[in-house]
Amino acid sequence: MSSIVFDEIEKSYGATAVLKKVSLSIADGEFMTLLGPSGCGKSTLLRILAGLELQNAGTVSIGELPVDGIRPKGRDVAMVFQSYALYPHMTVGSNMGLPLRMRRLNAWQRLPVVGRLLPGTHATTRDIAAEVAKTAEALGIGHLLDRKPGQLSGGQRQRVAVGRAMVRHPAVFLMDEPLSNLDAKLRVQMRGEIKELHQRLGVTFVYVTHDQAEAMTLSDRVAVMLDGELLQVAPPQRIYADPDDRRVAEFIGSPKINMLEGIVQEHGRVAVAGATLNSAIGCTAGTAVSVGIRPEALHLDPHAGIESFTGSVRLVEHLGSDLFVHLDLAGQDTRLIARLLAERAPHISIGQTLHLASDPERILFFDANGHRIRRDHETRAASVAQLRELA
Amino acid sequence: MSVTRSGPAITADSRTVAPVPGRAARVMTRPPVVAAGQGLSAPAAIIRHAVLLITGVLILVPFVWMVSLSLKPPGEIFRASFSFFPQQWYAVQNYTRALTEAPLPQYMLNGFVVCAVILIVQILVCAPAAYALAKLEFKGRHLLFGLVLIGLLIPHQVLALPLFILGYQFGILNTYAALVFPFVVSPFGIFLFRQFFKAIPDDIVHAARLDGLSELAIVWRIMVPMALPAVIAFSIFSVVSHWNDLFWPLIAVRDENLMPPSLGIMAFKNEEAGNDYGPLMAASTLIVLPLAVAFIAAQRWFIEGLTTGAIK
Known part of the structure; x- marks a missing residue:
């Protein structure tokens, strides 16, 4: 079993608090992604899990055992680094074989010349070479075992780094932005391979990234971090459609979610940017709220209704299947971005006046502190979903 | 693709x-x-x-x-x-005459032994010390590094007298040990290695720790091989300066059988050659020769960088 529990982890460098009481549990075999902008503390959390850094307070457990006092090599975790961190003076084969040599050969057997003469060294070395070759074949780098890392391309180095982690069958795989040094095409390919690797090995993966596409496609659950705090931990589709926090809603999604400032009126209506939305949120009249509308939640409204936004087209971006329409709202200094299906919006020209409306169910409301204001039925649905995840 | x-x-x-x-x-x-x-x-x-x-x-x-x-x-x-x-x-x-009238081969053997021992011990001491200063977090690290820098500034001659007394107390004067012991710790070596080790990314050290290497194994299996250009540059520096050193051997040994080349040459000049500069220059040429050969052989290491490929 290799479930992971972070319990109130705190970490600071000097006066800067990097992690503020972070608690997170990861189930055995789960693919958990720590997602956040650079400097949010996600890598630090991963390094604390690996034992490469020590937390100032809190406990880390792997497989229900606290590992706080245990050195990295005793934790049965393997890590793939952003820079790959291959040993440049060793061949690919030695790079991948090193973790096995360190574990299976004793100090005497590892000595350069004497070691080879000792009993058992030869057999163990042969076994290690066979395992390295097998892993390398599985990753498609079997023909590169005699090369040095400097002679490999970025994608090949990445595979070697994964192979070095894989070869010793760790209980937990840690990946720190492993794809960010690859070009876009290779990144998509390797993303698929990492997903397959997780399905094949079935062990726990903790994956750190700032790339939401990676987080969304790979993960069972995503933990969104910002400024050393966990904002939300949920499956990717819920992080996207049902964010707990304004910052989560703004971080996830491209183009960014439209955020408009509104005022609650009588009967739960919200006046925002010239429109009046039927929100059904239970706030008292006069409360300031932020209204979040994803670009794809907007659709063309042939007639100007009370719930629609009116403005002139500023910019149209064609993406083939979709197009992004940037709308300058009438009488406002905010801009609305809508993602429309290309065939539904055939001729939109710049300067044209458009009306856009949104499905009321897909509008998100946030209070002044950035917390989500849920409608009653949404609150119920969210708690049911959470219960299901726990089960 | x-x-x-x-x-x-x-x-x-x-x-x-x-x-x-x-x-x-x-x-x-x-x-x-x-x-x-x-x-x-x-x-x-x-x-x-x-x-x-x-x-x-x-x-x-x-x-x-x-x-x-x-x-x-x-x-x-x-x-x-x-x-x-x-x-x-x-x-x-x-x-x-240079080879027969003075025990030149003996001097050169002495020089070789002393230089080799000094170099080996220096690397054994400097590499772990430099690793600690470059990559480990501990209290007083900056102070210690400051002391190393101060050590770098002190000329060897200033320490000659205390070292001579120390050698006398140990009873090792007029032995090979006397020629070696002042140079066991080289501030220059620590400084040079530290600068090189600092340039090696922390991720490599982290990866090595996860791979199960102890701190000393990281020094010898990862850091030193990766800093090979520095090791070779330091080796050349160390061997040249101790092969040519006249000052300390003059103080530390009197026995002709222990004398390194430069001191031997001086003895040779005084006792044998007088104004006979031909053999003296021949002996000098012979003594410089190994250094020149070694330097030319090791030159390519200065050019060949070893760290390519560690990091994209």
Whole structure:
């Protein structure tokens, strides 16, 4: 079993608090992604899990055992680094074989010349070479075992780094932005391979990234971090459609979610940017709220209704299947971005006046502190979903 | 896609790696010189080359003179006119006398043993110390590094007297140990290695820890091999300075059988040669020879970077 529990982890460098009481549990075999902008503390959390850094307070457990006092090599975790961190003076084969040599050969057997003469060294070395070759074949780098890392391309180095982690069958795989040094095409390919690797090995993966596409496609659950705090931990589709926090809603999604400032009126209506939305949120009249509308939640409204936004087209971006329409709202200094299906919006020209409306169910409301204001039925649905995840 | 991408990268690499190392070094050293000349206007290039040439000549003249004198008979040495080649070849006589009249092979063996022991011990001490200063977090690290820098500033001569007394107390004066012990810890080595180790990314150290290497294993299996250019540069520095060292051996040993080359030469001059400079210069040439050969052999390591490929 290799479930992971972070319990109130705190970490600071000097006066800067990097992690503020972070608690997170990861189930055995789960693919958990720590997602956040650079400097949010996600890598630090991963390094604390690996034992490469020590937390100032809190406990880390792997497989229900606290590992706080245990050195990295005793934790049965393997890590793939952003820079790959291959040993440049060793061949690919030695790079991948090193973790096995360190574990299976004793100090005497590892000595350069004497070691080879000792009993058992030869057999163990042969076994290690066979395992390295097998892993390398599985990753498609079997023909590169005699090369040095400097002679490999970025994608090949990445595979070697994964192979070095894989070869010793760790209980937990840690990946720190492993794809960010690859070009876009290779990144998509390797993303698929990492997903397959997780399905094949079935062990726990903790994956750190700032790339939401990676987080969304790979993960069972995503933990969104910002400024050393966990904002939300949920499956990717819920992080996207049902964010707990304004910052989560703004971080996830491209183009960014439209955020408009509104005022609650009588009967739960919200006046925002010239429109009046039927929100059904239970706030008292006069409360300031932020209204979040994803670009794809907007659709063309042939007639100007009370719930629609009116403005002139500023910019149209064609993406083939979709197009992004940037709308300058009438009488406002905010801009609305809508993602429309290309065939539904055939001729939109710049300067044209458009009306856009949104499905009321897909509008998100946030209070002044950035917390989500849920409608009653949404609150119920969210708690049911959470219960299901726990089960 | 990945195959086509990797293709050119591999061929480019194999082109630089494949040739014989020595030749590769020569090929690699030449272009920058040409490029430097090309980048300048003609007068600037001429001035630059003139300055380089004059400096080079100033450095080489004593050396050339030494070799020239070692080939000449006594009569020609003090002649007013200078020619590199002697009118009468006297090389065999000079070199035979140099090798037979003084125990030159013994001096050179002493020099070799002392330099080797000093170098090995220095690396054994400096590498772990430099690793601790570069990569480990502990209280007083900056203070310790400051002390290393201070150590770098103190001339060896200042310490000669305390070291002599220390050697006397240990009872090791006039032994090989006396020649070695002041140089066991080299602040310069610690400083140089630390600078190199600092340039190695932390991720490599982290990866090594996760792979199960102990801290000392990280030093010897990862850091030192990756910092090989630094190790070789330091080795050249260390061997040259201790091979040529006259000051400390003069204080530490009196036994002719323990004398390193430079001290031996001095003894040779006083006792045997007198004003007979031919054999003296022959002996000097013989003593410089191993250094020159070693330096030329190790030169390519300065050029060949080893850290390529660790990090994209």
